[in-house]
Amino acid sequence: MIVKTQYVTFDQELKLQSGATLGPITLAYETYGSLNEDRSNAILICHALSGDAHVAGKHAETDRKAGWWDEAVGPGKAFDTDKYFIISSNVIGGCRGSTGPGSINPKTGKPYGLTFPVITIGDMVEAQRMLLDHLDIPRLLSVTGGSMGGMQALQWAVSYPNRIRSAIVLASTARVSPQAIAFDEVARQAIYADPSWNHGDYYQSTPPNAGLAVARMIGHITYLSDASMRQKFGRRLQEKEKFGYEFATEFAVENYLKYRGSSFTQRFDANSYLYITKAIDYFDLSQGLSSFAEAFRKVKSRFLVVSYSSDWLYPPAESEEIVRALLQNGMDATYVEIQSNYGHDAFLLEAERLAGLTRDFLARVEKEGVNPPPGADRKSR
Amino acid sequence: MIVKTQYVTFDQELKLQSGATLGPITLAYETYGSLNEDRSNAILICHALSGDAHVAGKHAETDRKAGWWDEAVGPGKAFDTDKYFIISSNVIGGCRGSTGPGSINPKTGKPYGLTFPVITIGDMVEAQRMLLDHLDIPRLLSVTGGSMGGMQALQWAVSYPNRIRSAIVLASTARVSPQAIAFDEVARQAIYADPSWNHGDYYQSTPPNAGLAVARMIGHITYLSDASMRQKFGRRLQEKEKFGYEFATEFAVENYLKYRGSSFTQRFDANSYLYITKAIDYFDLSQGLSSFAEAFRKVKSRFLVVSYSSDWLYPPAESEEIVRALLQNGMDATYVEIQSNYGHDAFLLEAERLAGLTRDFLARVEKEGVNPPPGADRKSR
Numbered sequence: 179m180i181v182k183t184q185y186v187t188f189d190q191e192l193k194l195q196s197g198a199t200l201g202p203i204t205l206a207y208e209t210y211g212s213l214n215e216d217r218s219n220a221i222l223i224c225h226a227l228s229g230d231a232h233v234a235g236k237h238a239e240t241d242r243k244a245g246w247w248d249e250a251v252g253p254g255k256a257f258d259t260d261k262y263f264i265i266s267s268n269v270i271g272g273c274r275g276s277t278g279p280g281s282i283n284p285k286t287g288k289p290y291g292l293t294f295p296v297i298t299i300g301d302m303v304e305a306q307r308m309l310l311d312h313l314d315i316p317r318l319l320s321v322t323g324g325s326m327g328g329m330q331a332l333q334w335a336v337s338y339p340n341r342i343r344s345a346i347v348l349a350s351t352a353r354v355s356p357q358a359i360a361f362d363e364v365a366r367q368a369i370y371a372d373p374s375w376n377h378g379d380y381y382q383s384t385p386p387n388a389g390l391a392v393a394r395m396i397g398h399i400t401y402l403s404d405a406s407m408r409q410k411f412g413r414r415l416q417e418k419e420k421f422g423y424e425f426a427t428e429f430a431v432e433n434y435l436k437y438r439g440s441s442f443t444q445r446f447d448a449n450s451y452l453y454i455t456k457a458i459d460y461f462d463l464s465q466g467l468s469s470f471a472e473a474f475r476k477v478k479s480r481f482l483v484v485s486y487s488s489d490w491l492y493p494p495a496e497s498e499e500i501v502r503a504l505l506q507n508g509m510d511a512t513y514v515e516i517q518s519n520y521g522h523d524a525f526l527l528e529a530e531r532l533a534g535l536t537r538d539f540l541a542r543v544e545k546e547g548v549n550p551p552p553g554a555d556r557k558s559r
Numbered sequence: 560m561i562v563k564t565q566y567v568t569f570d571q572e573l574k575l576q577s578g579a580t581l582g583p584i585t586l587a588y589e590t591y592g593s594l595n596e597d598r599s600n601a602i603l604i605c606h607a608l609s610g611d612a613h614v615a616g617k618h619a620e621t622d623r624k625a626g627w628w629d630e631a632v633g634p635g636k637a638f639d640t641d642k643y644f645i646i647s648s649n650v651i652g653g654c655r656g657s658t659g660p661g662s663i664n665p666k667t668g669k670p671y672g673l674t675f676p677v678i679t680i681g682d683m684v685e686a687q688r689m690l691l692d693h694l695d696i697p698r699l700l701s702v703t704g705g706s707m708g709g710m711q712a713l714q715w716a717v718s719y720p721n722r723i724r725s726a727i728v729l730a731s732t733a734r735v736s737p738q739a740i741a742f743d744e745v746a747r748q749a750i751y752a753d754p755s756w757n758h759g760d761y762y763q764s765t766p767p768n769a770g771l772a773v774a775r776m777i778g779h780i781t782y783l784s785d786a787s788m789r790q791k792f793g794r795r796l797q798e799k800e801k802f803g804y805e806f807a808t809e810f811a812v813e814n815y816l817k818y819r820g821s822s823f824t825q826r827f828d829a830n831s832y833l834y835i836t837k838a839i840d841y842f843d844l845s846q847g848l849s850s851f852a853e854a855f856r857k858v859k860s861r862f863l864v865v866s867y868s869s870d871w872l873y874p875p876a877e878s879e880e881i882v883r884a885l886l887q888n889g890m891d892a893t894y895v896e897i898q899s900n901y902g903h904d905a906f907l908l909e910a911e912r913l914a915g916l917t918r919d920f921l922a923r924v925e926k927e928g929v930n931p932p933p934g935a936d937r938k939s940r
Contacts, residue, residue: 196804296804356788356812357780363813364776366806367820368749371769388752395745396777399738404874407737413843421841423577423677425747425833429840431737432744439748452806459810460802462794490871493785 179235179252179259181208181245183275188308192270198295202284205309206231206275207267210251211259213315220315221257221540222306223247223266224323224330227397227454228446230274233266234259249529256533262319262540267309269302269330271454273447276305280381280447292378297453299326299461303333310341320540322346324525325492326454329461332500335477336463344480344543346536349489349525351496352473352503353462358491361400362455365393369448378449390448391439398438403488403521407431470499471506480546481511482539484532486524512539560616560633560640562589562626564656567693573651573685579676583665586690587612587656588648591632592640594696601696602638602921603687604628604647605704605711608778608835609827611655614647615640630910637914643700643921648690650683650711652835654828657686661762661828673759678834680707680842684714691722701921703727705906706873707835710842713881716858717844725861725924727917730870730906732877733854733884734843739872742781743836746774750829759830771829772820779819784869784902788812851880852887861927862892863920865913867905893920 183206191201208231213220223233225246234251236244250256257264268276271294279294286293310318321334321342328350335345351358369375372389380386402410411431415421418428427433463473481504485497494515504511516531518524525532564587572582589612594601604614606627615632617625631637638645649657652675660675667674691699702715702723709731716726732739750756753770761767783791792812796802799809808814844854862885866878875896885892897912899905906913 196802198804292806296806353794355785356792356794356810357783357785359794359810360776360780360788360812360816363810363816364773364780367776367817368752368773371749371773372752373754392745392749392752392773395741395748399741399745402738404736404738404871407741411737413734413737413740421577423579423841425673425677425837429737429740429744431741435741435744436748456806460804490785 179210180239181210181232181235181237183208183231183237185275186309186312188312192301192304192308194295195298195300196296200270200277200295200297203270203277203305204275204281205267205270205277205305207265207309208232210234210264211262213263217315218317218319219261220263220265220318222310222318222321222334223251223257223264224306224321224327225266225269226323226325226327227458228442229327230272231266231268231276232274233264247526249526250532256529256536257322258537265309265313265315267306269454270305271297271302271450271457273450278447279378279449279453289381291381291449294449294453296456298457299329299333300337302457303330303337306330306334307338307341316341318342319543320344320346322348323350324348325350325522326458329458332463335479335481336473339476339478342479344482344539346482346484346539347497347500348484348532349486349492349522351461351492352470352500353464353496354459355496359459361396362459365396366452366455368392368396369452375448378452380448385443386448387440387443390443390446390451393448393451394442394446395435395439398435400491401522403490403519405488405519406521406523409519410434471503474503474507474509477504477507477509480539480543481509482535483511483513484525484535485515486518486520486522486528487515488519489522489524491522560591561620562591562613562616562618564589564612564618566656567690569689569693573682573689575676576679576681577677581651581658581676581678584651584658584686585656585662586648586651586658586686588646588690589613591615591645592643594644598696599698599700600642601644601646601699603691603699603702603715604632604638604645605683605687605702605708606647606650607704607706607708608839609823610708611653612647612649612657613655614645628907630907631913637910637917638703639918646690646694646696648687650835651686652678652683652831652838654831659828660759660830660834670762672762672830675830675834677837679838680710680714681718683838684711684718687711687715688719688722697722699723700924701725701727703729704731705729706731706903707839710839713844716860716862717854720857720859723860725863725920727863727865727920728878728881729865729913730867730873730903732842732873733881734845734851734877735840736877740840742777742872743840746777747833747836749773749777750833756829759833761829766824767829768821768824771824771827771832774829774832775823776816776820779816781872782903784871784900786869786900787902787904790900852884855884855888855890858885858888858890861920861924862890863916864892864894865906865916866896867899867901867903867909868896869900870903870905872903
């Protein structure tokens with residue numbers, strides 16, 4: 179499957195949750211499959227912290243790797259491109275084609291750097307809404323994503339209840355925990371600590387790769403599980419038979435982290451890492467409300483919520499909290515906890531088990547429409 | 560309780576596990592209570608990663624804080640100074656009075672820096688053995704510690720079965736997991752990434768405080784638990800009513816980590832952090848053996864092993880692994896998993912519950928002597 183990244187620029191300013199405005203903005207996006215005649219088969223895939231618009235397929239036959247979720251998006255896969263029209267865009271604040279802190283601010287002719295406004299998951303969704311208007315898609319069959327992608331799916335359901343028929347939320351949360359904030363903050367501190375960061379002003383000099391690599395290593399620990407690390411690495415030494423008693427790499431797990439950290443700096447902008455982790459930390463659908471259930475009072479979409487047993491970044495209990503709030507609102511929600519040792523990364527890796535769930539769920543959404551199920555009583559609304 | 564740190568310097572060289580030698584070495588130590596006439600009431604307390612010889616009491620009435628385990632060491636406490644003679648020393652490789660990378664190498668007249676040899680938990684114990692010889696204590700009533708202190712207690716039991724009557728191992732492990740190694744490695748990478756680190760050569764210039772602070776923040780996340788973070792901080796904002804949409808501190812948990820990180824740099828040497836985390840990572844009593852149980856084949860001491868339910872750095876399963884191995888060797892071992900939300904830090908905080916356990920255990924050791932219990936059959940030895 180050969181795909182091409184497309185770009186659209188909006189002249190109107192985006193009004194941000196903080197009160198600031200941002201614009202003009204450009205969004206990078208890709209589409210897969212065909213939109214049907216009544217424009218009713220579109221699914222929006224939202225990416226996680228380090229993802230981008232390139233979900234599946236390759237840009238050229240010679241590409242070494244396919245898109246980040248190629249296992250789940252394609253003909254016959256969890257998100258079947260033979261049936262559905264899949265859309266994916268890089269979030270604002272990102273560094274993979276959409277407007278972010280590394281973009282040129284047209285008002286100054288220089289990269290935004292830290293003058294880029296702080297954004298939220300709500301702002302990312304607002305930009306996606308502009309993209310859907312541009313593509314003339316009145317209502318999505320579904321919006322889905324894992325991790326931060328799941329936050330966007332939840333935000334869609336809350337912000338635009340009439341524009342989505344369903345949400346598929348994977349390995350995610352409706353309110354980011356203090357432990358997750360703590361990991362994000364330490365990652366940011368690692369970037370701030372790199373003198374090359376220079377308060378975000380480094381686009382004409384050396385980027386803070388050392389700090390960004392440390393930030394990414396911290397992230398990777400949270401994406402795996404204790405069990406998967408034992409399976410994958412154990413205490414195996416890296417290309418040696420016995421301890422070298424030196425600070426060079428001794429253990430395979432060290433080698434893995436270092437590789438992941440340094441390769442990440444080749445494709446990601448440190449300032450984007452700051453802005454996107456900040457957006458994650460702010461995410462709390464219950465913010466300012468009297469109850470968690472209240473956050474979901476206006477949603478109309480069907481929900482498939484999937485958690486992964488060994489995910490300790492956004493653990494199953496946080497998915498259950500979402501489902502409980504939906505049920506309290508008289509909504510129809512399907513919840514599955516997939517048994518997996520892969521930790522948070524499971525949402526990317528357990529594609530076959532996901533396919534079994536999405537196929538049935540999407541077929542039911544197509545057939546039965548939105549919540550509430552026919553004849554159901556939704557007293558609480 | 561006013562105490563004084565004492566120092567002893569050994570002229571003989573310490574032969575290290577790596578094959579290198581180190582010497583002369585100085586050890587900083589403190590003692591509490593009185594040694595009885597037959598020198599049989601001595602307990603050695605081993606400290607964790609960032610601890611030191613100053614376990615309890617104050618150095619001066621005006622000290623703001625008492626020693627790091629004052630809750631557990633003193634008259635009538637878990638380690639009762641009315642009954643026992645408590646000894647504690649700073650580990651070699653440390654920076655709190657014992658010889659470490661920041662010490663002057665007498666052969667060059669300059670600080671060791673990275674020319675300091677890589678050390679192990681076994682080497683720390685060897686230095687402590689020299690201290691006990693110096694104090695003329697033939698056999699310890701007990702050796703104890705939490706976290707890395709527990710590793711030293713285990714190592715004592717294995718290396719010097721005839722010199723300890725019991726070991727009390729808290730929140731520890733006999734083989735450090737890949738996840739724990741991963742956190743240590745990222746902490747080290749944060750230090751390496753700080754240009755002020757300068758390959759360990761910074762004693763005449765600015766120390767790598769930014770990197771060390773990030774390292775410490777990573778550590779602190781692993782010392783708390785998800786539950787304790789929810790209780791202690793939740794998503795509470797730091798001295799503000801609503802989001803500031805800025806990179807300054809927003810959440811209380813961020814403020815906590817930053818404070819912990821920066822205050823740590825006032826009292827700890829970055830190179831010591833590197834050497835001590837490395838010693839932790841190497842720790843695996845089963846290294847090179849055919850079974851885990853084999854590691855404990857020569858031990859003779861009684862064991863009290865305590866884990867804490869929410870400790871995810873050295874989780875209860877790793878304590879159970881130790882106890883299982885002891886039982887497989889026909890040994891007598893008492894195992895308690897204390898229900899606590901405090902995470903790894905629980906070993907420091909749950910001092911009262913610990914006191915209930917140590918009182919009975921130590922009394923029994925005094926009365927019944929070492930393993931095996933009288934009449935028991937130790938076929939496997």
